[in-house]
Amino acid sequence: xxxxxxxxxxxxxxxxxxxxWYESSRSGKGPCCxxxxxxxxEDADWENQGGHYRVRIDGEWVDVPMEAVVDGPNRAGRTMVxxxxxxxxxxxxxxxxxxxx
Numbered sequence: 001x002x003x004x005x006x007x008x009x010x011x012x013x014x015x016x017x018x019x020x021w022y023e024s025s026r027s028g029k030g031p032c033c034x035x036x037x038x039x040x041x042e043d044a045d046w047e048n049q050g051g052h053y054r055v056r057i058d059g060e061w062v063d064v065p066m067e068a069v070v071d072g073p074n075r076a077g078r079t080m081v082x083x084x085x086x087x088x089x090x091x092x093x094x095x096x097x098x099x100x101x
Contacts, residue, residue: 015076018075018076021075021076022076025070025094025096026070026094027067027068027069027070027071027093027094027095028066028067028068028069029065029067029068029093029094030093032070032082032093032094032096033082037082038080038081038082038094039057039080039081039082039083040078040079040080041055041056041078041079041080041081041098042079043079043098046079046081046097048097052064052066053069053095053097055079055081055092055095057081057083057090057092058083058090060089060090062083062089062090062091062092064081064092064095065092068092068093068094068095069095069096069097070094070095070096074096074097074098074099076096076098077098077099078098079096079097079098080094080095080096080098081094081095081096082094082095
């Protein structure tokens, strides 16, 4: 199954007023905005079950550790994940839940 997430620059070129917010976003794993790109995640590609998140990255469902969840309001409104790869599998370094519509 193909993931419907799309690559997005860490900064939204349509909303430059959010650049500072992106740069200051952090999870328990550290800063989210570094040289890596965030991926925008469609509603069908993430879920929350009892406060535990899972997200589909590159077609693979990944459990999001609590320390990867970004605290605070999501000013962008969209669900985003900053992935990294370990042993060929995606992991979530930062996860910013949006509102499921």
